[in-house]
Amino acid sequence: MDSQAPLRPPLAFACFIFLCSSFCAANGMYDRVGAAASDGESRRMRLHTDGSRGDAHAWPGYLYTRAVGRCTxxxxxxxxxxxxxxxxxxxxxxxxxxxxxxxxxxxxxxxxxxxxxxxxxxxxxxxxxxxxxxxxxxxxxxxxxxxxxxxxxxxxxxxxxxxxxxxxxxxxxxxxxxxxxx
Known part of the structure; x- marks a missing residue:
């Protein structure tokens, strides 16, 4: 009798599938796909009332910090x-x-x-x-x-x-x- 090993997809294909699914999940989680096009506004930098900069769809939790110079x-x-x-x-x-x-x-x-x-x-x-x-x-x-x-x-x-x-x-x-x- 001929026993055949189960067919496995190549490793590169498996990695591709994993990356695609991770990207889609991240886009859905943070509502990134088409966010600028859907609300009709141009994507430009805005100054908020608290002095911070960013657009309406900025990543939550990031604060503006001063860049550290290369001699400090x-x-x-x-x-x-x-x-x-x-x-x-x-x-x-x-x-x-x-x-x-x-x-x-x-x-x-x-x-x-x-x-x-x-x-x-x-x-x-x-x-x-x-x-x-x-x-x-x-x-x-x-x-x-x-x-x-x-x-x-x-x-x-x-x-x-x-x-x-x-x-x-x-x-x-x-x-x-x-x-x-x-």
């Missing part, structure tokens, strides 16, 4: 770009900026942890100084035309450790340089 501490802590080889992420702030920074930041704070800090808003000026100073150092190594050289960033950070007022002023200067970097 948030950018460097995100891992979107490799760090310069001269300063690895695991390098201690005390090793990079010098022994005077140990008193303020301890021996174990790394550059990555310094750029990831979120307690700088309304907190200590020294926290903002190390956060913005670490980003400025990375920018000095990685960005041509950055207003500070690497040795200058290190020296200015150490000089600003003398008082809270000096830390506030220098952190602002680093932040302005980081925000305006291209």
């Amino acid at each position: 501490p948030q950018f460097w802590s995100s891992g979107a770009e490799p760090w310069p080889n001269i300063v690895p992420q695991e390098a201690a702030v005390a090793k990079v900026f010098g022994s005077r920074s140990v008193e303020r930041y301890g021996p174990r704070l790394t550059l990555l942890e310094a750029t990831m800090r979120t307690d700088d808003a309304g907190g200590s000026a020294f926290v903002k100084l190390v956060k913005q100073g670490s980003a400025a150092l990375l920018n000095a190594y990685a960005r041509r035309g950055f207003p500070f050289d690497s040795w200058e960033v290190k020296a200015l950070l150490l000089e600003a450790l003398v008082s809270e007022d000096a830390a506030v002023v220098q952190a602002e200067r680093f932040e302005q340089a980081n925000e305006s970097c291209v």
Whole structure:
């Protein structure tokens, strides 16, 4: 007797069917197919009364956020770009900026942890100084035309450790340089 194996569709065909059914289900769920054509309005960007932007059929739950520049501490802590080889992420702030920074930041704070800090808003000026100073150092190594050289960033950070007022002023200067970097 001839026993035949059951006929199976090729894997590519099965994947195609799965993707088509997923797409149709998603379009039905979010009412995307023909949404602009059915209500007769042109699809254009609208400004809502709460200041947000988007059209009437925008995806629910998404908030407008400011794009992070490519020189900010948030950018460097995100891992979107490799760090310069001269300063690895695991390098201690005390090793990079010098022994005077140990008193303020301890021996174990790394550059990555310094750029990831979120307690700088309304907190200590020294926290903002190390956060913005670490980003400025990375920018000095990685960005041509950055207003500070690497040795200058290190020296200015150490000089600003003398008082809270000096830390506030220098952190602002680093932040302005980081925000305006291209």
